[in-house]
Amino acid sequence: MKICIVGAGAIGGWFGAFLASRLGEDLVLSVLARGATLAALRAQGLRMETGAERLTVRPQRLSADPAELGQQDLIILAVKGPSLAAVAPAVKAMMGPETRVLVAMNGVPWWFFEGLGGELEGTHLDSVDPGGAVAALIPAEQVIGCVVHASCATPEPGLVRHVMGMGLIIGAPAGGRPEPVVRLAELLGRAGFKVGVSERIQRDIWYKLWGNMTTNPMSALTGATCDRILDDELVRGLMTRIMLEAAEIGARMGCAIDQTPEQRHAITRSLGAFKTSMLQDLEAGRPLEYGALIGAAREIGQKLGMETPFTDALLGLVRLMAQSRGLNPAA
Numbered sequence: 001m002k003i004c005i006v007g008a009g010a011i012g013g014w015f016g017a018f019l020a021s022r023l024g025e026d027l028v029l030s031v032l033a034r035g036a037t038l039a040a041l042r043a044q045g046l047r048m049e050t051g052a053e054r055l056t057v058r059p060q061r062l063s064a065d066p067a068e069l070g071q072q073d074l075i076i077l078a079v080k081g082p083s084l085a086a087v088a089p090a091v092k093a094m095m096g097p098e099t100r101v102l103v104a105m106n107g108v109p110w111w112f113f114e115g116l117g118g119e120l121e122g123t124h125l126d127s128v129d130p131g132g133a134v135a136a137l138i139p140a141e142q143v144i145g146c147v148v149h150a151s152c153a154t155p156e157p158g159l160v161r162h163v164m165g166m167g168l169i170i171g172a173p174a175g176g177r178p179e180p181v182v183r184l185a186e187l188l189g190r191a192g193f194k195v196g197v198s199e200r201i202q203r204d205i206w207y208k209l210w211g212n213m214t215t216n217p218m219s220a221l222t223g224a225t226c227d228r229i230l231d232d233e234l235v236r237g238l239m240t241r242i243m244l245e246a247a248e249i250g251a252r253m254g255c256a257i258d259q260t261p262e263q264r265h266a267i268t269r270s271l272g273a274f275k276t277s278m279l280q281d282l283e284a285g286r287p288l289e290y291g292a293l294i295g296a297a298r299e300i301g302q303k304l305g306m307e308t309p310f311t312d313a314l315l316g317l318v319r320l321m322a323q324s325r326g327l328n329p330a331a
């Protein structure tokens, strides 16, 4: 099987290292990378620290040019939201009619309303895919959605630090249990991931977003780890207000959440002191992915005619901070 990782950072590297080390010869692993990451992968291989284990795998093909990597059976797309539009043509270049693209990214994806049904079916979100360029290149029929329940970091290019979690939930935008999804779940399971198949993956995405849309921006704004954010009753209270808005949106669009914000806070709090990927980006001077994490919630609310004052305030703050630090372009 030919698998290509697009976005060989924390999550892409985590996928690549487990797949290559556990599936060995059944796999031809390619990595599309550039700059310092490509140089490090060429010089030292893909390295991962997971618990006490230190792994180094050697992907068979490494390139910044998708033409050199060729057509793939599976592409694992694990870039941050702000890189999506730039990388989509490279994904397209490696796709044939049977290729599946596993979208392992946080937030609302560009294909969210392709197959969900309900009043927003077919809706396009500019906060995620301005102008629809990504949707035109990567059709929803070839996408497999994915929720990642893990935490990883890249202390240096080509090195992944796996902090916790092996959980994946995957599913097709149109729902059900189509054969390619079931086969992929089996393959990922053989590589050591704990995989669930969802018959309505948008619900799982919305539920994960329910945590990330507050925790990630709050961590970037405050510089605090998740435990400290949730132990501060004023910050936690604001997060609760935002989550109540998102829960209402979810209920309207068929992604109802069967929990209270306090129950969700307790789950995140139990994970202890860790830095969200957005805080890691801030510290590394990289763009922040607020579009898919919180801009999308506001945009969906607007399309449903719902007011989201707390969500809007958090979006305004994190967006302005990112723009004033020169991390994201001014709108």
Ligand SMILES: NC(=O)C1=CN([C@@H]2O[C@H](COP(=O)(O)OP(=O)(O)OC[C@H]3O[C@@H](n4cnc5c(N)ncnc54)[C@H](OP(=O)(O)O)[C@@H]3O)[C@@H](O)[C@H]2O)C=CC1
Pocket (backbone or CB within 6 Å): 006, 007, 008, 009, 010, 011, 012, 032, 033, 034, 035, 036, 037, 078, 079, 080, 081, 083, 086, 087, 104, 105, 106, 107, 148, 149, 150, 151, 152, 153, 154, 277, 289
């Ligand atoms: N980290 C975590 O613990 C978790 C992250 N997630 C989500 O997973 C997704 C990926 O996050 P994460 O792995 O942390 O991100 P990283 O920033 O660690 O990795 C993204 C990678 O994409 C690469 N990339 C970006 N643009 C291009 C391009 N044009 N060509 C080639 N490579 C490119 C970057 O390379 P370069 O350095 O060259 O820009 C980088 O290596 C995000 O949506 C995140 O929210 C979900 C759960 C947990």
Ligand SMILES: CC(C)(CO)C(=O)C(=O)O
Pocket (backbone or CB within 6 Å): 106, 148, 149, 150, 151, 152, 212, 215, 216, 275, 276, 277, 278
């Ligand atoms: C907070 C965490 C690790 C939750 O899984 C995450 O998704 C992120 O850092 O973006």
